[in-house]
Amino acid sequence: MKLTIHGAARQVTGSMHLLEVAGYKILIDCGLDYEKDRGIQSNENFPFNPEDIDVVILTHAHIDHSGNLPTLVRLGFEGQILCTPPTADLAELLLMDSVSLFYQKMQKPRKHRRGGKHHHHAQPLYLQKHVMDTVDRFVTIGFNRPFRINENIELTLIPVGHLLGAAAAVLKINDNGEEKTIAFTGDIGRKNYPVLVDPQALPPVDYLVSESTYGGRHHTTERTIEEVLVETIDKACIKEPGRLIIPAFSIGRTQALVYSLNKIFSKGLLPRVKVFVDSPLAARSTETFRKYHNLLNEDAQSFYNFQGDEFEFDNLTYIENLKDSRQISNYFEPCIIISSAGMLEGGRIQDHLFYNIQNYYCTILFIGYCAKGTLGYRLLRGDPVVHIKDRDLAVYATIKQTDLFSAHGDHNDLMNTVKQLDKEKLREVFLVHGDPESMEAFEEALMEEGYATTIPEKGQTYVL
Template sequence: MRLRRQPGAAAVNISFHGAAQGVTGSCHLVECAGARILIDCGLYQGGHSLEEENAEPFGFEPADIDALLLTHAHLDHCGRIPLLSRRGFQGEIITTPASRELARLVMLDAANLQEEEAARNRRQAARHGRKRGAREEPRYTVLDALNCLDRFGRCAGYGERLQVVPGIQATFLDAGHILGSASILLELEEGGERRRVLFSGDVGNRGRPLLRDPEVVTGLDAVVMETTYGDREHKSLQPTIDEFYAAINATFERGGNVIIPTFAMERAQELLYFLRQEVERGILSQATQVFLDSPMAISATEIFRRHPEAYGDGTRALFQSGQDPFQLPGLHFTRETAESMALNRIGGGAVIMAGSGMCTGGRVRHHLKHHLWRRDSSIVFVGFAARGTLARRIVDGAGSVRIFGEEIPVHASIHTINGFSAHAGRQELLDWYRRTAGAPVTYLVHGDPDAMAAFAGELADREVRMPALHDRFAL
């Protein structure tokens, strides 16, 4: 049911229904001109308590939402769209062409994993004589994910100003985070008053080889800004690449395999780009065997190849010259389950990239089960690990971890290489903010409380708010 405007109430409001004093579950609601516009609708990811949030009410009625603007296709930004549709949303979803393709892939994959997990839980419940509960049913099904695709309407080109509904216009700006990612400028008008609000989405790093640098605009009344790395920096790119190759070569010298828990979009493709580059330069052997063991990452790589218009100049030039920046001599795509299982018979000398990046599901958990106990192998983490995830427990130095009901000792070499992050570090976030020239009020989202507080301290001359879940403000 729509919130009814009270006499004297502000005409334009914003509320926060995800990624509020937390890193995942991005979901923000703008009310203006009698319409309700949602920015993102993502899954919570992390420990069991966070996962339970995904089944809770949204904090608004899905049927009342007129449109959803999607910043990008990561699961924590798009992963609850099928549930939103299942619960009554019938509005239009607007995003960039690349994000439209990637979101379809991500949501279908998430639905499939949920169905598999629910079926596994039902089997366990039956064996132990338990009644079915929430864990034995998926949050949404593959059919729900397919049905929500009907809601995707217009595609937004970067820099193109489009009318979402009368009184609300949106401009998608390149965020440089993953393929198709965007910051979104909303221009809001009601009762003769106008507001310009910029939603950062996830901000990428400048100077990366695949994508363009993040764009900004000025003249803003409010900024809604991510702070995932608001309290820390990433290692510079070249030392990061050098550390990555050193870990691989050291593992091969010991006779082991390298397991890389890999995010299917951007991270997988960036690693393929760098592996190809270093094989060409002779840093890695031409005989290096690389297995991309993720059907989702394989499909994402094919989508990446279809959107050279979204890349930086160097990568776009490679495509135009007929070269494939993601292809190297020893690359193997393993789509089938049997092919994935066969990888565990490889004694050494292989790089195995498998999802998921935080080890919350997917094939990487099987590879961890077969390699964590091996002293000659290495596990290389190249992305963010949220609190409560298996990846975070390993990174934090757990002596053993439980995988598929079995306690596995951690004897492999553990490498955490954070310079590959698709997120801007603290200084790049500050630079992005300063290039907007700031705003009268800034809302910090999408970060741990400590990271947000640290970043807020850098904006001491501004009004900064750190909204809690479901907080609502007048703009």
């Protein structure tokens, strides 16, 4: 049995791992790598022949895990893609959205460094046709239901929170008469997160491939989501008649936020303030959350039984078309605007920022991570002037941030995932999906506990 780490090695994006058993090739995740120096187009340069892959296992729908599947299919992959039902539905939405983003980038000219001429971006990585071809290959499996891939390999998907449908992939393998087990965590969630279930403990395994996004870092524990939202809304929209803008990713983060607001208003903790969710993708993905209501956590299901729809309330409006989106700027009462994208790189959120960044009565609350170089990162850094839609604008709005909506488990959650396993059976832990500092902090903590731990280089192969 051989394991090769082809993606998310000493970086966060582009998860892609190849497991080979007696000539049978299993690809675990096939995400877009946003950190490639040559741009998004270089994602089509696979380090193997896509035609040789027998099956793909998709841990969850986020683009850094699913986003390169249509390229794999376009270049010859003809096997099944195994995942949970919600992951299949959400991945279809996200992959279609990726096609739209590719076309938007194509339409936007960029200046060549020499001569000032305009050049358009390269062709899209894949088209809608390739997404539909990919969707046709999805085969869905319920949680905790063993699925036999072939006579030597059995797969079980274990719920890990993080996103609706997200799973760790546990493989039980007959390797030349010897039974071996290996688990791939995907992304691990955190306990008591809005809407989502807590991560389930993994069964004993011989090898673990674990994400390490928050290695060495701890989430805020002194305050609750409810307390932070109540304080922020009270100051931004009630004590001062202003508006609160919350950049949020459309799938996962927006639903957690809407549900949290619903609970606050239902309890009467604040007067009802108008809430706009300005993201067509968020509206469509919320329907998926409703479809798989039985997979939401006990708190959300209890709320539904006593209060009704978790994602709908009187003062909430989902905005679909662009005309209605632009009309929000003419709404002069206090309001909350939830819009994507979370890092402010494109999407309708840029329109709301353009019209409100110089508004003293506007607060912008970041509830997610902003990568270096993004507009969100510059605002959080405290830049007094930012560039939005071809204009330099002074920042007069109040900028705030909370990590309470992060759907990633922190250092303690990662450690608990490993420590719940049978230490005598676990031979080695491979760390992926994190920046080098996080990986090294997680590795050091694991080694102090006596776990054999490795941080693979990209393309490194291990015989297990």
